Amino acid sequence: MPRPRVNLLSVELIADAAIELADSGEPFGVNALARRLGVTPSSLYNHVDGKDAIIELMRGRLSRRYLPTAVTGEWDAVVIGTLRALRRLYAQHPLIVPLIVGKTITDPGVIAGYDRLATALVDAGVVDDEVLAIVAIVDAYAIGFGMDLASPDEIWRPDVPTATLGRLMAGAAEGAARSDAAFEIGLDMLVASLRVRIEGPQTP
Amino acid sequence: MPRPRVNLLSVELIADAAIELADSGEPFGVNALARRLGVTPSSLYNHVDGKDAIIELMRGRLSRRYLPTAVTGEWDAVVIGTLRALRRLYAQHPLIVPLIVGKTITDPGVIAGYDRLATALVDAGVVDDEVLAIVAIVDAYAIGFGMDLASPDEIWRPDVPTATLGRLMAGAAEGAARSDAAFEIGLDMLVASLRVRIEGPQTP
DNA sequence: ACCTGAACACCGTTCAAGT
DNA sequence: ACCTGAACACCGTTCAAGT
Numbered sequence: 001m002p003r004p005r006v007n008l009l010s011v012e013l014i015a016d017a018a019i020e021l022a023d024s025g026e027p028f029g030v031n032a033l034a035r036r037l038g039v040t041p042s043s044l045y046n047h048v049d050g051k052d053a054i055i056e057l058m059r060g061r062l063s064r065r066y067l068p069t070a071v072t073g074e075w076d077a078v079v080i081g082t083l084r085a086l087r088r089l090y091a092q093h094p095l096i097v098p099l100i101v102g103k104t105i106t107d108p109g110v111i112a113g114y115d116r117l118a119t120a121l122v123d124a125g126v127v128d129d130e131v132l133a134i135v136a137i138v139d140a141y142a143i144g145f146g147m148d149l150a151s152p153d154e155i156w157r158p159d160v161p162t163a164t165l166g167r168l169m170a171g172a173a174e175g176a177a178r179s180d181a182a183f184e185i186g187l188d189m190l191v192a193s194l195r196v197r198i199e200g201p202q203t204p
Numbered sequence: 205m206p207r208p209r210v211n212l213l214s215v216e217l218i219a220d221a222a223i224e225l226a227d228s229g230e231p232f233g234v235n236a237l238a239r240r241l242g243v244t245p246s247s248l249y250n251h252v253d254g255k256d257a258i259i260e261l262m263r264g265r266l267s268r269r270y271l272p273t274a275v276t277g278e279w280d281a282v283v284i285g286t287l288r289a290l291r292r293l294y295a296q297h298p299l300i301v302p303l304i305v306g307k308t309i310t311d312p313g314v315i316a317g318y319d320r321l322a323t324a325l326v327d328a329g330v331v332d333d334e335v336l337a338i339v340a341i342v343d344a345y346a347i348g349f350g351m352d353l354a355s356p357d358e359i360w361r362p363d364v365p366t367a368t369l370g371r372l373m374a375g376a377a378e379g380a381a382r383s384d385a386a387f388e389i390g391l392d393m394l395v396a397s398l399r400v401r402i403e404g405p406q407t408p
Numbered sequence: 409a410c411c412t413g414a415a416c417a418c419c420g421t422t423c424a425a426g427t
Numbered sequence: 428a429c430c431t432g433a434a435c436a437c438c439g440t441t442c443a444a445g446t
Contacts (some may be wrong), residue, residue, distance in 0.1 A: 007410070030439055041439075043411050051439065102351050103303045108364040118368040132372050133386035139359070140348020140390070147306050147347065148340055155343070160312040164322040168336050182337035186344070187399060193393035211429070234420055245420075255420065284432050412445075419438055426431075 008039055011047050015057040022058065022095050030054070052103065059100050060107030062089055066112045075198065076191055078120040082113060083142055083190075087183055090146035097146040114139070124198050134194065141190060148179050212243055215251050219261045226262065226299050234258070256307065263304050264311035266293055271317045279402065280395055282324040286317060287346055287394075291387055294350035301350040318343070328402050338398065345394060352383050 017037050022028050030051050034041040050056055066089040071081040090097055105111060114135055121131045148155065158166050221241050226232050234255050238245040252258055269282050270293040275285040294301055309315060318339055325335045352359065 009410080029437095031437080036404070040412055042441075045440075046410055057272055098306045104361050105359060106361045106363055108362075111360060111362045111364060111366060111369065114360060115362075115366040115369040116267075118366075118372060121370055128372055128375060129385060130389060133389045135369075136352055136359075136383075136386040136391045137348070137393070137421080140352070141344060143351065144341075144344020144348045148344070155309060155340075156315060156318060157308050157310045158315045158319075159310060160315060162315060162319040162322075164326055164335070165315065165339075167318040168322060168332055171332060179340075181333060182340040185334060185337045185401075186341045189341070189397035190393070192400065193397035196396065197389075197393060213429080233418095235418080244431055246422075249421075250429050342435080410446090412443105414441105414443090416441080417439095420436095422433105422435080424433090425432105427429090 002135060009037065009047050010045060011021065011057065012061075014036065014044060014048055014054065015061045018054050019061065019096070022099060023093055025095060028095075028099060055099050055103060056106055058104075060109055061104070062093060062096065063107060063110045063113065063122070065089075067109065069109075069112075071116060071122075075120040075124040075126075076195065078117050079138060079191060079194065080187065082117055083138060083187055086142040087145065088112065090142070093180050097143070099146070101143055121198075126198055130197075137190070141186060145179070145183050148182065213241065213251050216265075217241065217249060218252055218258065219265045222258050222262050223265065223297065223300070226303060227297055229299060232299075232303060255301050259303050260310055262300060263307075263309070264313055266289060266297060266300065267311060267314045267317065269293075271313065273313075273316075275320060277324075279324040279328040279330075280399065283342060283395060283398065284391065287342060287391055290346040291349060294346070298350070301347070301398060305347055305351070325402075330402060334401075336342055340355060341394070349383070349387050349390065352386065379404065 014033070014037070018028075018033055021033055021036050027033060030044060031041050033054070034044055037044075044054075048057065067085050068081055070079050071085075105114075109199055117138065118131050121134055122128070126134065156165060157167075158171065218237070218241070222232075222237055225237055225240050230236060234248060237258070238248055241248075243323050252261065271289050272285055275289075309318075309360075321342065322335050322339055325338055326332070330338065344398050360369060360373065362373075
């Protein structure tokens with residue numbers, strides 16, 4: 001029964017099934033993934049190095065799909081392009097975010113994305129130490145708004161009376177729309193403040 | 205043997221032991237927590253509603269310790285006060301961050317903190333929808349930089365040559381210092397761009 | 409080289425039984 | 428009311444055995 005003539009698994013099949021599993025909302029894990037692939041959990045270890053490696057594989061596969069490789073030119077185009085791409089990725093795969101958050105990034109494509117951003121900032125004349133800070137800030141934005149997407153209406157649950165928060169949440173546009181608005185405002189603010197920092201105060 | 209004359213557990217004891225366990229770096233879980241308390245895992249369920257409730261308990265306890273209840277006055281003082289407090293919390297308990305990230309906030313003290321921020325923004329004349337967006341941005345900053353603290357030098361691991369990122373990481377101030385610098389720059393930028401949005405372009 | 413099946417050391421949670 | 432002990436349905440990972 002073991003070892004059919006054509007392989008049942010491959011790194012690509014595993015990665016795609018993992019993304020499907022996470023998107024489905026069912027609890028993510030090696031065993032659940034093996035079930036979805038119609039295979040024994042131990043089989044996966046012939047192709048992949050365990051749970052964390054599978055998650056990093058998902059990050060890499062999705063990034064290759066969403067991150068524009070050709071984002072180039074001015075620093076602001078790179079910042080906006082990178083953030084919008086990450087935003088689209090997280091918007092379409094919100095349940096991926098809690099899985100990848102806090103895990104070390106090793107995928108070459110993702111590294112290349114942050115490297116392009118760092119390079120564009122250096123080219124714009126930002127000093128070295130500040131470049132890393134700004135990349136960290138962009139990353140914080142992306143992940144923060146990603147988390148916002150992962151739990152659209154369930155960030156705060158005030159069981160106690162509030163002066164303002166409860167009223168705002170009741171009146172706010174629901175879920176995705178509210179999150180989109182927050183992202184756009186945040187992106188505007190980020191680019192504006194970066195511009196001041198990089199190009200100096202604007203005097204039109 | 206069961207049921208000694210004085211109780212072995214309480215919500216406070218459980219919360220404190222949970223924080224100690226998370227800080228220790230050992231894998232966090234109900235069983236490990238019970239071991240640390242010298243008690244059976246099922247005993248915890250007499251005081252607390254399972255793993256997620258314990259985590260929310262930790263968030264509440266730490267917030268009561270770090271979040272200033274008396275932060276009041278201008279919107280900028282509230283933003284800076286709140287973010288600095290969260291920063292100190294996450295800096296001293298970095299391993300808490302991956303546990304609380306993405307979990308719904310229900311603790312009244314934490315809710316009150318975000319409510320104070322929302323109220324200060326409303327008082328400053330920010331329109332309702334934008335208030336929620338700005339609160340989300342502040343939250344994104346806090347959590348983003350918290351994650352930065354949780355894995356100081358392990359955010360990116362480029363196994364492949366990079367144009368800029370690798371050089372910057374090698375030359376950057378290590379760990380906490382680099383992260384602090386990023387936070388200060390980010391906070392500056394955030395407040396500056398909020399000021400433009402709230403008070404209009406500055407003409408000194 | 410690739411897959412299975414058994415095994416290991418764990419999880420989180422429930423529940424009857426004890427005091 | 429509070430704690431134990433047994434039980435349940437899971438985990439992630441390793442490894443010998445099969446082809």
